Amino acid sequence: MRQVRRSMASIRDVAQRAGVGVGTVSRVLNGNGYVAEDTRKKIETAISELEYTPNELARNLFRNKTGLIGVLVPDLDHPFFSSFVRETEIALYKKGYKAMVCNTIGNSSREMDYLNMLDRNMVDGIITGSHTLHVEEYLKRKGKIVSLDQEFGPGIPMVGSDHVSGGKIAAEVMLKNKCRKVLHITGVAPNVAANDRHAVFEAVLSENGVDVVDMMMAWNLFDHQSYWDAAKEAIRKCDGIDGVFAADEPALCYMHLAMKAGRRVPEDLKVITYDGMDITKLCYPEVTCICQNIKFLAETCADTMIKLIEGKEPVPQKQILSVELRQGQSTLPVELDGKY
Amino acid sequence: MRQVRRSMASIRDVAQRAGVGVGTVSRVLNGNGYVAEDTRKKIETAISELEYTPNELARNLFRNKTGLIGVLVPDLDHPFFSSFVRETEIALYKKGYKAMVCNTIGNSSREMDYLNMLDRNMVDGIITGSHTLHVEEYLKRKGKIVSLDQEFGPGIPMVGSDHVSGGKIAAEVMLKNKCRKVLHITGVAPNVAANDRHAVFEAVLSENGVDVVDMMMAWNLFDHQSYWDAAKEAIRKCDGIDGVFAADEPALCYMHLAMKAGRRVPEDLKVITYDGMDITKLCYPEVTCICQNIKFLAETCADTMIKLIEGKEPVPQKQILSVELRQGQSTLPVELDGKY
DNA sequence: GTGAAAGCGCTAACAC
DNA sequence: GTGTTAGCGCTTTCAC
Numbered sequence: 001m002r003q004v005r006r007s008m009a010s011i012r013d014v015a016q017r018a019g020v021g022v023g024t025v026s027r028v029l030n031g032n033g034y035v036a037e038d039t040r041k042k043i044e045t046a047i048s049e050l051e052y053t054p055n056e057l058a059r060n061l062f063r064n065k066t067g068l069i070g071v072l073v074p075d076l077d078h079p080f081f082s083s084f085v086r087e088t089e090i091a092l093y094k095k096g097y098k099a100m101v102c103n104t105i106g107n108s109s110r111e112m113d114y115l116n117m118l119d120r121n122m123v124d125g126i127i128t129g130s131h132t133l134h135v136e137e138y139l140k141r142k143g144k145i146v147s148l149d150q151e152f153g154p155g156i157p158m159v160g161s162d163h164v165s166g167g168k169i170a171a172e173v174m175l176k177n178k179c180r181k182v183l184h185i186t187g188v189a190p191n192v193a194a195n196d197r198h199a200v201f202e203a204v205l206s207e208n209g210v211d212v213v214d215m216m217m218a219w220n221l222f223d224h225q226s227y228w229d230a231a232k233e234a235i236r237k238c239d240g241i242d243g244v245f246a247a248d249e250p251a252l253c254y255m256h257l258a259m260k261a262g263r264r265v266p267e268d269l270k271v272i273t274y275d276g277m278d279i280t281k282l283c284y285p286e287v288t289c290i291c292q293n294i295k296f297l298a299e300t301c302a303d304t305m306i307k308l309i310e311g312k313e314p315v316p317q318k319q320i321l322s323v324e325l326r327q328g329q330s331t332l333p334v335e336l337d338g339k340y
Numbered sequence: 341m342r343q344v345r346r347s348m349a350s351i352r353d354v355a356q357r358a359g360v361g362v363g364t365v366s367r368v369l370n371g372n373g374y375v376a377e378d379t380r381k382k383i384e385t386a387i388s389e390l391e392y393t394p395n396e397l398a399r400n401l402f403r404n405k406t407g408l409i410g411v412l413v414p415d416l417d418h419p420f421f422s423s424f425v426r427e428t429e430i431a432l433y434k435k436g437y438k439a440m441v442c443n444t445i446g447n448s449s450r451e452m453d454y455l456n457m458l459d460r461n462m463v464d465g466i467i468t469g470s471h472t473l474h475v476e477e478y479l480k481r482k483g484k485i486v487s488l489d490q491e492f493g494p495g496i497p498m499v500g501s502d503h504v505s506g507g508k509i510a511a512e513v514m515l516k517n518k519c520r521k522v523l524h525i526t527g528v529a530p531n532v533a534a535n536d537r538h539a540v541f542e543a544v545l546s547e548n549g550v551d552v553v554d555m556m557m558a559w560n561l562f563d564h565q566s567y568w569d570a571a572k573e574a575i576r577k578c579d580g581i582d583g584v585f586a587a588d589e590p591a592l593c594y595m596h597l598a599m600k601a602g603r604r605v606p607e608d609l610k611v612i613t614y615d616g617m618d619i620t621k622l623c624y625p626e627v628t629c630i631c632q633n634i635k636f637l638a639e640t641c642a643d644t645m646i647k648l649i650e651g652k653e654p655v656p657q658k659q660i661l662s663v664e665l666r667q668g669q670s671t672l673p674v675e676l677d678g679k680y
Numbered sequence: 681g682t683g684a685a686a687g688c689g690c691t692a693a694c695a696c
Numbered sequence: 697g698t699g700t701t702a703g704c705g706c707t708t709t710c711a712c
Contacts, residue, residue: 008461008482010705021683026707033708034681056460057401058705062688066397068408068440075426077618082422086415086443093442093450098457100408101441102433103426110433117438120396121348121689142348224618252622259624278417278564279619282592284599350689361699366691373692374697398689402704461705686709695700 009050018046029054065124069305070100070114072128074189077224079248079277080294084129084148087298095306097124104130118143125305131191144308146301149193151318157308159300159319160193161292166323167197169336170245170272170290171204173325176334177270179243181211183234185250189219197274197290201245204340213238217250227253235261243270248277252287255330271330286328296321349390358386369394405464409645410440410454412468414529417564419588419617420634424469424488427638435646437464444470458483465645471531484648486641489533491658497648499640499659500533501632506663507537509676510585510612510630511544513665516674517610519583521551523574525590529559537614537630541585544680553578557590567593575601583610588617592627595670611670626668636661 011029015022020039027033028043035043046052060066071088073081089099100123102114111133117123118141125144131152138145138152145152149160174182182205186198202212217230231253234241244254251273255265263269265285273280276289300319307315327333351369355362360379367373368383375383386392400406411428413421429439440463442454451473457463458481465484471492478485478492485492489500514522522545526538542552557570571593574581584594591613595605603609605625613620616629640659647655667673 011707012705015683022706023684023708024682027682030707036681039681053456053459055401055404055705056457056462057397057404057406058688059707060688061395061397061401061690061705062707064395064397064688076416076422076429077426079419079422082416082419082426085441086417086422089416089441089443090445098454099441101425101429101439103429105430114438116393117396119393122396249618249622256622256624256626278589279622282589282596282619283623284596286596351691352689355699362690363692363700364698367698370691376697379698395689398704399691400704401689401706402691404704682712684709684711686707688706690704691702693700693702696698 008055009052011052011054013050014043014046014052017050018042064121066122067097068100068123069097069302070102070117070123070126072102072104072111072114072126072130074130075103075105076101079279080275080292081129083277083294084298087295088127088302091299091302092305095302097302097306104132106132108132112137115141118145124309127301127305144305146305146308148297148301150191151193154317157304157315157317157319158193159297159304160321161297162320162322163194163196164200166274166290166292167200168204168338168340169323169325170197170274171201172336172338172340173272173288173327173331173334174205174210174243174245174270175208175340177243177266177331179210179270181213181238181240182243182245183213183215183238183241183254185215185217185230185234185244185246185254187216187219194274208340213241224249230254231257242268243272245272246274248273248275248280248287248289252279252283255283255287265330266332270332276326280328285330288328288331289326291324291326293321293324348395349392351392351394353390354383354386354392357390358382404461406462407437408440408463409437409642410442410457410463410466410468412442412444412451412454412466412470414470415443415445416441419619420615420632421469423617423634424638427635428467428642431639431642432645435642437642437646444472446472448472452477455481458485464649467641467645484645486645486648488637488641490531491533494657497644497655497657497659498533499637499644500661501637502660502662503534503536504540506614506630506632507540508544508678508680509663509665510537510614511541512676512678512680513612513628513667513671513674514545514550514583514585514610515548515680517583517606517671519550519610521553521578521580522583522585523553523555523578523581523594525555525557525570525574525584525586525594527556527559534614548680553581564589570594571597582608583612585612586614588613588615588620588627588629592619592623595623595627605670606672610672616666620668625670628668628671629666631664631666633661633664 015025027035076082104111127146129148145156147158205212218226220226227250235257255271273289276291280287280289307313355365367375416422444451467486469488485496487498545552558566560566567590595611613629616631620627647653
């Protein structure tokens, strides 16, 4: 029995043991070119005897490619983003790529650091759902970048949801539910297209004589206290609210506090949330929400990235996916007719 | 203006432009050895003129190290694991490592594929919170592996929570809440130490004359229907339940359905969940739970991995972190005395 | 069919 | 102090 196994077997060891040249070993490894049947056998034996596994690092260097995609999100503690990363990893995996994940947590030096991996050839591309850095920082990169829900400008394809429809649908549901004074919690994240829903939502309601109370919310990434703070402040400051529209978490905080204060949902208060993550189904009553198709968003981002890398097909600059209303018990059932 | 920029500048280009040797460039890059001030200046100028960035792949090959740690979890759609990955990424980042994430989603070929990255030198180590493969598959690897909440055997350090205490505390709360017939939903995941809570929980309650109804639940990773199915079945099959103990999601499903059926929490039904993710605070009423210290678990896993890699300090085979009771409004407030 | 050799971009040892 | 050189482990011409 051998005493010490010198680190790990290399292709040279295999070649030596099989009594062939490294080139031949490489050929059987990659299934390229011709190699005689019994030469192949010998090599395969040597490979299994040595428990040889090719060193991916060396391959990477040669190919100048790692098969790794960086996925930047503000925070995995946010269900939307953890779900996005999940689906992205799955979609990338199908195409033979792996996902390197980064919580940017509002920290631009982290973001920069991950972005730099592009230049250093550590990742073949970056899918970003977060940016606190200057747009130029992204635009000046030579690497492949795909953006989720944020417009960077030409050269960086973006994939997003149709938030304008989202805002419109939410407003329509509020109207059909005869709400008169609606709380609208905004400011979930900077720079994202998701914010587009806000203006339409307010416009449609205002046009129809509904009072909209606007509430800006800080987005603290380390705990979710800001959700509670916003909800508390809203409860304290305004009465007569008969409808709320906000992202999942702040909306649920508000609903929680309102119920605690004895208000009934949906009788006294209608609630519509944006995103519709799992949490909106577990709560009682189940909440009505505007849902983004996260799986499809992720797949589209992944596919777009692959196209960018392969460079065969051209990729669209902008891909907008539709959103969907899921009615729960926090509003009365309505039929949409897109009237508003 | 140049027409075509030949791929990317290499260290040789920098050396040439600065009129020095590559070794010297490498020295200023890494801050090793002596280099005269004006040589350094020239090199730095060349670097910035060429917008040179070192190719990490080449470095990796030389060092035989990528600075990447694979993190395997069953599914990022589970809040416990998305939170774990979040904290792990943050902890690893602090030590100069990045996280490659993998949803194993019960698919052993995926798991194997990621595990193989160890042998192929694509990752420096693997932290795993998931295994469907045979234990031997892990034990036979030469690479660094740290396990979350699962015992593989000697050589693979594990980090977990004190689930026995967790089960005990939950039982004590049930007793102090005077529950007489408790529903216990089990079977959240295979192979994990977390299951240790089940036996103690039942033992303590039985010893004290409390009826425990056991309910095994399937764990389907692609949707969360199994939670609802289990909850529905429990509602249908047994009445007189005045307490529930289960993981966050199934417990909340049950609570949701019970409330829908007109039962009041905590008056008619006490609920205690295991894990205590955000969702348990957003629901109304806020739920009482046994919380694992995910951040600490993640940091411990990351630190253990780093120690393994650096090979200086020995690492403990088993590290068990304590759990904590967080009382919400789904049970009556109690004081623990560890009497049971 | 197969071996030898060059080279991917970098680091480190070794001369000068 | 600095240039030269020999690898890291692999792939891929290019002869034979």
